[in-house]
Amino acid sequence: MEIRVLKNILSANDQIADHNRQLLQENGIYTVNIMASPGAGKTSVIMETVKRLKDKVKIGVIEGDISSNIDAQTVGKTGIPVVQINTGGECHLDASMISSALKNMPLPEIKVLLIENVGNLVCPAEFALGENLKVLVTHTPEGDDKPYKYPLMFNTVDAIIINKIDLLPYVKFNIESFSQKVKSLNGKVKIFPLSCTTGDGIDVWIEWLTRQAISASGSG
Amino acid sequence: MFDLVLEQAKQSGASKVSTINLVIGEMTGVVGDSVRFYLEILGKDSIAEGAAVNIKNIPAQARCHDCQKEFVIAEYQWICPACGSINLEITGGKELFIESIEVN
Numbered sequence: 001m002e003i004r005v006l007k008n009i010l011s012a013n014d015q016i017a018d019h020n021r022q023l024l025q026e027n028g029i030y031t032v033n034i035m036a037s038p039g040a041g042k043t044s045v046i047m048e049t050v051k052r053l054k055d056k057v058k059i060g061v062i063e064g065d066i067s068s069n070i071d072a073q074t075v076g077k078t079g080i081p082v083v084q085i086n087t088g089g090e091c092h093l094d095a096s097m098i099s100s101a102l103k104n105m106p107l108p109e110i111k112v113l114l115i116e117n118v119g120n121l122v123c124p125a126e127f128a129l130g131e132n133l134k135v136l137v138t139h140t141p142e143g144d145d146k147p148y149k150y151p152l153m154f155n156t157v158d159a160i161i162i163n164k165i166d167l168l169p170y171v172k173f174n175i176e177s178f179s180q181k182v183k184s185l186n187g188k189v190k191i192f193p194l195s196c197t198t199g200d201g202i203d204v205w206i207e208w209l210t211r212q213a214i215s216a217s218g219s220g
Numbered sequence: 221m222f223d224l225v226l227e228q229a230k231q232s233g234a235s236k237v238s239t240i241n242l243v244i245g246e247m248t249g250v251v252g253d254s255v256r257f258y259l260e261i262l263g264k265d266s267i268a269e270g271a272a273v274n275i276k277n278i279p280a281q282a283r284c285h286d287c288q289k290e291f292v293i294a295e296y297q298w299i300c301p302a303c304g305s306i307n308l309e310i311t312g313g314k315e316l317f318i319e320s321i322e323v324n
Binding site: 152 | 242317
């Protein structure tokens with residue numbers, strides 16, 4: 001006997017993600033899932049974002065790594081609430097890890113939650129966490145050919161930050177060619193070239209992020 | 221995935237799962253051989269032990285917004301083969317689901 005199933009293999013994760021989304025929404029929290037390959041500058045982007053926004057809005061950060069709490073210590077120095085998740089080998093965060101982390105996050109005290117995913121351009125694209133926004137950080141030394149190599153990731157995200165534009169004179173990265181490749185995979189994505197070292201372009205990113213959070217909260 | 225298989229089999233009162241039919245899109249990066257390998261290990265001592273695993277692979281596909289052509293993405297060319305546009309909508313390749321199971 002054949003039984004039709006037609007169930008998404010990740011439906012168990014999606015259900016928990018929906019639950020997270022509801023909990024975050026009830027607390028009026030705007031959540032951003034930040035993904036990238038290792039070393040692209042996820043933590044630097046978070047640090048720069050926190051630095052510029054923490055006096056205007058209460059921010060919390062969840063740090064995901066296979067091991068260590070190096071990033072949590074770095075971000076913790078800014079004085080905002082940080083929860084570290086160690087996946088113990090898993091190459092991505094999933095919704096149930098976020099559900100556990102949220103129990104340790106002072107939800108009534110924050111309005112924006114930044115989640116730093118594990119450095120990987122494959123699996124994090126598949127796992128919903130309950131976020132409002134998916135952001136990919138790429139960096140110029142990585143080369144501009146990554147969209148075609150990791151099409152699902154580039155197709156899934158709402159925004160792409162090109163970090164380390166201060167290195168453009170020294171590396172093979174053509175922003176125009178990169179943007180064309182991204183556009184063929186994802187016509188709606190916003191692209192933000194910036195440098196966490198020099199500060200160039202960061203204000204444009206912050207302005208856009210702020211607008212997204214305000215329009216999601218319905219107050220703008 | 222394995223839990224879903226057991227859950228569905230249990231609901232139908234089956235005593236044995238003989239086949240698991242999966243649909244996997246090319247863009248998901250899920251590797252069929254690895255899925256077979258995991259299912260073989262997970263299946264041991266369960267009603268799904270030794271079940272055949274059939275995988276329908278779906279290639280990446282797109283529709284061109286400019287000329288409406290639908291096409292399979294060959295060799296990672298994310299460009300419309302008819303008009304050269306990159307104004308595309310991805311229409312296939314992201315699937316990842318259990319289509320059906322066959323039980324006794």
